[in-house]
Amino acid sequence: MVINWGALGIVAIVSLVIGVLVVVLASLALVGLSTREPVDLDPVSADESPIIGRGGSKLSPTAGTVVATACLLGAAAIVLYGLYVIVF
């Protein structure tokens, strides 16, 4: 009896990469979108603070929105590829 362990391994690894990647992108997008919430953010210091090198939640709302948009587009591309796989 021949069991195709290689193919089973590929299924496991590819699913792991895709599944984890989508969740990480979605999570990063939400951290980015959180910068738009007025609650935890002091607007003055946020405007003055350098964006690079600060924690995710300390991004300016604009930078946060940019990060969120990029991450969501990445996740959406993977979802669309998933739909493509289903259909074709």
Next chain:
Amino acid sequence: MDITVIVIVVIVTALAFDFTNGFHDTANAMATSIATRALKPRTAVIIAGVLNLIGAFLSVQVAKTISSGLVDETRITPTVIFAGLVGAILWNLLTWFLGMPSSSSHALFGGLIGATWVAAGTDAVKFVGLIGKVLLPAVMSPIVAGLIALTATYLAYRITSRGADATVKRGFRRFQVVSGSMVALAHGTNDAQKTMGIITLTLITAGLLPPDAGPPFWVVLSAGVAIGLGTYMGGWRIIRTLGKRVSDIQPPQGFAAETSSASVILVSSHLGFALSTTQVCTGSIFGAGAARRLASVHWSVAGQVAIAWLLTLPAAAVMGAVAASVATTGVIGTIIVAIVLVGMAAGIYAASRRRPVTAENVNDVPAPQPLTAAV
């Protein structure tokens, strides 16, 4: 029995199985979305039902999985297929009554194997195909899906700990609508095709379709409608088990579980592995539950689910075998099996009405108590 009469009986029974498949598996796509209130229960089953119907039209790759490799199709008759379906339907109804997320695919495989074994002998069952195509993926897929969901959930909590709580919760709830829909669509492409495969196989064995024919349009349509309607009915008992009894699932966990399930199902069907959507989704939910806190998972429920999984194939096989031994005796035998099926189905339904689980009370379960539930 007249060949066309038994063919009609098989088609009706196959569509009945498809219907049970639908409501048995609504939980796969929507249990966590309903539990986290990302979707209202009724909205969730409408979306899942429609996407199952659409999914049925999208692909015909899986339709052959069922008809080749497990049993020697040259040695079975429509009556044997009928008996196999009876075994599968009864096991699906029983596990639904108990709220157990068992695999509809394994019930179908088991029923067919049992019926073939009795009607055509042991050597008509391809055991090598059974191990490679069914048993090994059955053991591996929920573990792989669980580990992916565990990793993804852990990372989701780590990353979003820097985000605003309200945004994160609201965001994951919205994402869940997409991830749950992907699982529902993938389910439609996989499971509706199993019934299409059965009906097509029956039409071929009866000589009504040429060998190697694909499913005709009316077969695709009726299978899609049957599984869509079944999904819309909502298997609320199983939704309650997966959404509330396994662990108190939060939006990040629900999203991670559904995303993991969708990726495992899509990647494996792309590479030609037929696996149980139910087992993948259940594995993901346990993984996602364990990632937040190991003790937040009700491991006793996990034990019950594991027993249901182990029993599904042999139990459906025994029921299929008993049905085949009666149905293959002739017309009266087939009628007796049909009457017993309808009677038992009505009995299980009547029993379920004593303590009904509906869209209204599906989430009304005390959340599992962390720590005290730990083994």
